[in-house]
Amino acid sequence: MASSSARKTNDQKVTSGLNNNVTSLLRTADLDPTEIKRIVKAALEEDLRWGPDVTTSATAGQNARAVAEVVTRRPGVVAGLPVALAVLAAVGLPQNATVMLHADGERLAAGVPVLRITGSLRKILCAERTLLNFVTHLSGIATATRAWVDAIDGTDCIVRDTRKTTPGLRSLEKYAVRCGGGSNHRMGLGDAALIKDNHILAAGGVTAAIQAVRTAAPDITLEVECDTIAQVKDSLAAKVKLILLDNMSLSDIRSAVALGRDYPATRFEASGGLRLETAREVAETGVDFLAVGALTHSSPALDLALDLID
Numbered sequence: 001m002a003s004s005s006a007r008k009t010n011d012q013k014v015t016s017g018l019n020n021n022v023t024s025l026l027r028t029a030d031l032d033p034t035e036i037k038r039i040v041k042a043a044l045e046e047d048l049r050w051g052p053d054v055t056t057s058a059t060a061g062q063n064a065r066a067v068a069e070v071v072t073r074r075p076g077v078v079a080g081l082p083v084a085l086a087v088l089a090a091v092g093l094p095q096n097a098t099v100m101l102h103a104d105g106e107r108l109a110a111g112v113p114v115l116r117i118t119g120s121l122r123k124i125l126c127a128e129r130t131l132l133n134f135v136t137h138l139s140g141i142a143t144a145t146r147a148w149v150d151a152i153d154g155t156d157c158i159v160r161d162t163r164k165t166t167p168g169l170r171s172l173e174k175y176a177v178r179c180g181g182g183s184n185h186r187m188g189l190g191d192a193a194l195i196k197d198n199h200i201l202a203a204g205g206v207t208a209a210i211q212a213v214r215t216a217a218p219d220i221t222l223e224v225e226c227d228t229i230a231q232v233k234d235s236l237a238a239k240v241k242l243i244l245l246d247n248m249s250l251s252d253i254r255s256a257v258a259l260g261r262d263y264p265a266t267r268f269e270a271s272g273g274l275r276l277e278t279a280r281e282v283a284e285t286g287v288d289f290l291a292v293g294a295l296t297h298s299s300p301a302l303d304l305a306l307d308l309i310d
Contacts, residue, residue: 018086019095025082029104031175033086039168040086043130056125067310068124069101070115070135072108073303077146079104079179080138083172084115087131091123105179107146114304121308128306137169138176139302145180145295151276157283157290160185160269164293173296185291192221194244206234223269232256236263247272250285257286 018026018037026033047053070084081100088098097119102108114135117124148159159182165173174184186192195209203209206224213222223242224235229252235243236259243260245253245268253270260266270282271291282290 018089021095022082022085022089025085029082029175030178031082031171035171036083036086037090039172040083040090040130040134042168043133044087044090044127047126047130053122053126056122060121060125062122064121065119066121066124066308068117068306068308069113070117070131070304070306072110072112072114073305075107075109076139076143076302077105077107077180078102078114078135078139078302078304079142079176080135080172081115083134083138084131087127087134088117088123091127093117093119093123093127105142105181117306124306124308132304132306134172136301136304138172138179139304140299141173141176141295142180143302144299145177145182147276148279148290148292148295149181151279152283152290155280155283157287158183159295160289160291161295162271162291162293163188164297166296177295180295182292182295183289186221192223193217195222195224197225197227200231206231207238210235210238210240225271226256229255229259232259236260236266239263239265241265242267242269244269244271244291245287250281253282253285253287 018033023033026036072078081104085098085100097117099116100114101116102112102114108114145159152159161174161177161182162185163170170187174187177184186194193213195206195213200206200209203212210222210224221242222240223244224240225244225246226232226235227246232243232245243256243266245256248256248270257268260268267288268286269289269291270285270287274282274290274292279290
């Protein structure tokens with residue numbers, strides 16, 4: 001079988017370049033253009049690995065042009081539009097071919113156009129599914145995050161994500177959480193320390209694990225996951241500044257927060273088994289954060305579609 005690169009037609013090749021507008025939008029969103037370029041290129045090449053788009057080549061003339069819009073089919077919070085622009089740039093559409101009609105983070109009704117594209121029909125159709133895969137997935141995360149943020153509105157609690165992300169898409173999924181009004185927990189294993197149950201077992205106890213991490217990385221942010229009130233007491237005695245209360249009952253969460261009143265520098269995060277319908281009740285215990293892994297591992301895609309309008 002011939003390689004995908006050998007079988008692509010000139011109008012369906014994947015380029016490695018991003019125009020200045022896309023690069024600027026990605027940087028403004030705190031996304032690394034080099035990383036997004038790599039992700040987009042891989043996604044497009046996945047679609048083209050068996051050859052060019054035979055359906056489009058058969059039905060759309062070589063020089064055919066069109067106007068298309070990406071439209072919401074359901075209400076929600078949009079996210080990923082700069083990534084959509086990166087996809088369109090990667091198939092060779094020029095900078096002036098695309099207009100963003102709304103911005104990431106906006107809550108929109110159904111039937112709202114968010115992006116207008118003018119240019120080669122073949123290139124638009126080649127980019128369609130990849131573009132929508134990114135935007136529907138990221139908008140789904142942003143929409144789900146906004147629901148959690150709304151659920152605890154008026155409390156001092158903040159919704160945060162976790163590292164339960166799709167391999168290779170962490171920066172994008174965490175960006176979508178920010179679009180929905182949430183906050184990011186650590187991005188990886190090296191920007192903060194999180195002592196979990198297996199680390200506690202490996203070190204021989206909570207206090208020993210805390211001492212080990214502080215010795216190895218004294219300047220890094222340290223969080224300790226606690227399953228019991230006894231572990232909370234040990235962590236407070238060690239002056240840990242961030243304590244994660246894992247799968248605790250509401251009663252135990254309240255007890256932990258009460259213990260923390262003697263340690264005003266310490267903040268608490270609730271995690272494990274959290275549900276949207278009880279989010280406010282947990283937030284009102286006095287915890288500072290809700291860690292919601294479902295934002296990135298279980299949010300349904302928001303329905304958007306690409307419609308040709310001319």
